[in-house]
Amino acid sequence: MHADIHLQLHALTAEELRHEAAAAVPRPAAARVPALRARMGWKLVELGLRMATPAHSPAPLAA
Numbered sequence: 001m002h003a004d005i006h007l008q009l010h011a012l013t014a015e016e017l018r019h020e021a022a023a024a025v026p027r028p029a030a031a032r033v034p035a036l037r038a039r040m041g042w043k044l045v046e047l048g049l050r051m052a053t054p055a056h057s058p059a060p061l062a063a
Helices: 003-024 035-052
Strands: none
């Protein structure tokens, strides 16, 4: 058997095994975040960023 064909067969087998393994593993609960929870989290991040930036900083002028 040629080395190129042998390598391609191994690559195909490895890809099939990866797909089977991914299908067999249940997704963690963190990956199934409800839309409301995700939106609330991003709103909290936005609020935190607003609180962390100075309130009276001058806006940068375009050059």
